[in-house]
Amino acid sequence: MVLDILLVLIAIATIMLSWCSRLEAKDLFVKPYYKVLQDPQDKRIHEKEPCNRIGLVGVPWDWSTGGDPGARHAPRLLRDNIYASPDYSPSKGQLPCKPKDYGDIILYPRNWEKTKRIIREASRKLFEENKFTLFLGGDHSITGPILEGLLEVYDCVGLVMLDAHFDLRSISGGVTSGSWLYELYQTHRNRIKTVIIGIGEYSNPSYLANRAKELGISFYGVRDVWTRIEEIYRDLKDLKETCQVHYITLDIDHLDSTYAPGVNSPSSPGLHPRETIQILDYVLNNMNVKGADIVEIVPIKDNGNRTIRLASKLALYMLHGVII
Numbered sequence: 001m002v003l004d005i006l007l008v009l010i011a012i013a014t015i016m017l018s019w020c021s022r023l024e025a026k027d028l029f030v031k032p033y034y035k036v037l038q039d040p041q042d043k044r045i046h047e048k049e050p051c052n053r054i055g056l057v058g059v060p061w062d063w064s065t066g067g068d069p070g071a072r073h074a075p076r077l078l079r080d081n082i083y084a085s086p087d088y089s090p091s092k093g094q095l096p097c098k099p100k101d102y103g104d105i106i107l108y109p110r111n112w113e114k115t116k117r118i119i120r121e122a123s124r125k126l127f128e129e130n131k132f133t134l135f136l137g138g139d140h141s142i143t144g145p146i147l148e149g150l151l152e153v154y155d156c157v158g159l160v161m162l163d164a165h166f167d168l169r170s171i172s173g174g175v176t177s178g179s180w181l182y183e184l185y186q187t188h189r190n191r192i193k194t195v196i197i198g199i200g201e202y203s204n205p206s207y208l209a210n211r212a213k214e215l216g217i218s219f220y221g222v223r224d225v226w227t228r229i230e231e232i233y234r235d236l237k238d239l240k241e242t243c244q245v246h247y248i249t250l251d252i253d254h255l256d257s258t259y260a261p262g263v264n265s266p267s268s269p270g271l272h273p274r275e276t277i278q279i280l281d282y283v284l285n286n287m288n289v290k291g292a293d294i295v296e297i298v299p300i301k302d303n304g305n306r307t308i309r310l311a312s313k314l315a316l317y318m319l320h321g322v323i324i
């Protein structure tokens, strides 16, 4: 009898002890943006407070891509990399906050007319609410309706475009993300001024260069970045004086395919990331940048996430540039 009671007491004590030493959920689970390293002082971007009037939105559209589609998957991967990054830059210091994430714009696959309208209206709302919005594409066709939304809020936009291509094509059929700028100039020619930097060697038909000249678009090839950078800065200064508001479109194919293999249309020789950052420094320090996009990344072609990693750092760099 005494032994029975003792056994019951031991059992109860064992249960209570195991109850007291059980692990709480916080000891068992970590939210996504996986942090393997258990360093409580290592705050990642997703753990920071949202910034005031700095927005971020995904535009997972790639149905305009004639070559290699897949850019619809880039916003998710860019977010993963942006949010999992630590917050310190040796040149800019600590990133004080994270952008307000609006999620993705609701798109209508294969229905470009409806999608274009939604992107334009979402863009207008974002530019009304924020002093800067970052758009994660998607193929390059999304920049057309984004700029139309921006032009509903501001009278004139100075466009800084880093791209290996002119995106001024006229096509007789099929789909392309290489005609949006020409379409935009059909309706808004007097309210937009553009400088294109990074045009590739033997990457475009010559009629597009003539068309750019006719439209008053300045453009610079990869070699021009090496040899005529002062002229590029002079042109950007003109752009600054012509329009009060500026926008950066980063077609990741302007980077050399060594650094950015995961794009619809890889380019080599292209710019070195150092050159891109130098140009971004000038634009972010001297111009009134209201928005930017990162487009044309195709994750399935991205060997070892190189392109996504580089592009997410460029995204953070631009965000940091407009927050300070």
Ligand SMILES: [Mn+2]
Binding pocket: 140, 163, 165, 167, 177, 178, 251, 296
């Ligand atoms: Mn492009």
